[in-house]
Amino acid sequence: QISLKESGPALVKPAQTLTLTCTFSGFSLTNTGMGVAWIRQPPGKALEWLALIYWDDDKHYSPSLESRLTITKDTSKNQVVLTMTDMHPVDTATYYCAHPLHTIDGDGGGFDFWGQGTLVTVTS
Amino acid sequence: AIQMTQSPSSLSASVGDRVTITCRASQDVRNEVGWYQQKPGRAPKLLIYAASTLQTGVPSRFSGSGSGTDFTFTISSLQPEDFATYYCLQDTNFPITFGGGTKVDLK
Numbered sequence: 001q002i003s004l005k006e007s008g009p010a011l012v013k014p015a016q017t018l019t020l021t022c023t024f025s026g027f028s029l030t031n032t033g034m035g036v037a038w039i040r041q042p043p044g045k046a047l048e049w050l051a052l053i054y055w056d057d058d059k060h061y062s063p064s065l066e067s068r069l070t071i072t073k074d075t076s077k078n079q080v081v082l083t084m085t086d087m088h089p090v091d092t093a094t095y096y097c098a099h100p101l102h103t104i105d106g107d108g109g110g111f112d113f114w115g116q117g118t119l120v121t122v123t124s
Numbered sequence: 125a126i127q128m129t130q131s132p133s134s135l136s137a138s139v140g141d142r143v144t145i146t147c148r149a150s151q152d153v154r155n156e157v158g159w160y161q162q163k164p165g166r167a168p169k170l171l172i173y174a175a176s177t178l179q180t181g182v183p184s185r186f187s188g189s190g191s192g193t194d195f196t197f198t199i200s201s202l203q204p205e206d207f208a209t210y211y212c213l214q215d216t217n218f219p220i221t222f223g224g225g226t227k228v229d230l231k
Contacts, residue, residue, distance in 0.1 A: 037220070046211065046222055046223070046224050046225045047160075047162075047211055047213075047225075049219060049220040049221065049222065052218075052220070060218045060219070061219075062219050063125065063219055096167055096168075100215075101158070101173055103173075103174075105174075107177065108153075108155065108157070108158070108173070108215045108216055109156065109157060109158030109159075109173025109175075109177075109213065109215065110158040110160070110173065110215050110220065111158075111170060111213075112170050112179065114168060114169075115167065117167055
């Protein structure tokens with residue numbers, strides 16, 4: 001069974017860099033088709049996709065945040081790390097990592113397994 | 125980026141009601157649409173993928189339809205545990221985008 005769990009600081013000061021780690025089990029990022037994504041949700045607001053990394057190190061970022069984001073993987077540790085520079089109070093959100101749906105038919109529709117989320121508050 | 129315009133943003137319904145939510149994509153997303161349920165303090169849960177395929181373990185009262193730009197999500201008979209917020213998503217192109225959400229609450 002696939003599971004994911006986010007870890008990182010609960011509080012970050014403005015202008016600091018946020019580093020979040022997603023530790024997962026039940027799949028490997030060395031296997032074809034596998035990936036891990038990051039999604040966030042400000043309090044009371046909608047979901048926002050941030051970044052995704054695939055088994056072959058192909059990476060995709062939200063255009064509005066691309067200059068501030070870096071996603072990397074450590075296959076030996078089954079971890080994916082997201083860094084976001086120059087944090088602002090508007091970046092206060094619950095950050096989720098998620099497993100992209102992967103079917104034989106290549107069906108779309110997003111993410112079938114999610115972590116529990118970690119709330120990051122940006123405040124001085 | 126492809127915009128997913130979801131409506132309504134909220135609705136009030138009673139147990140047993142039929143509930144319909146729509147998402148319109150700003151361009152053709154084929155059938156690469158998913159529908160999610162989110163309860164307060166919880167991660168989203170995938171209900172429907174490929175526009176109309178029920179995720180394993182999801183009750184059959186949930187259904188989805190559509191292709192191209194217009195998509196519909198239906199709960200055939202609303203149950204007490206279905207009061208939640210629902211989101212659509214497209215992943216035919218990057219960036220992946222979500223709809224704005226529909227909050228379903230008790231009338």
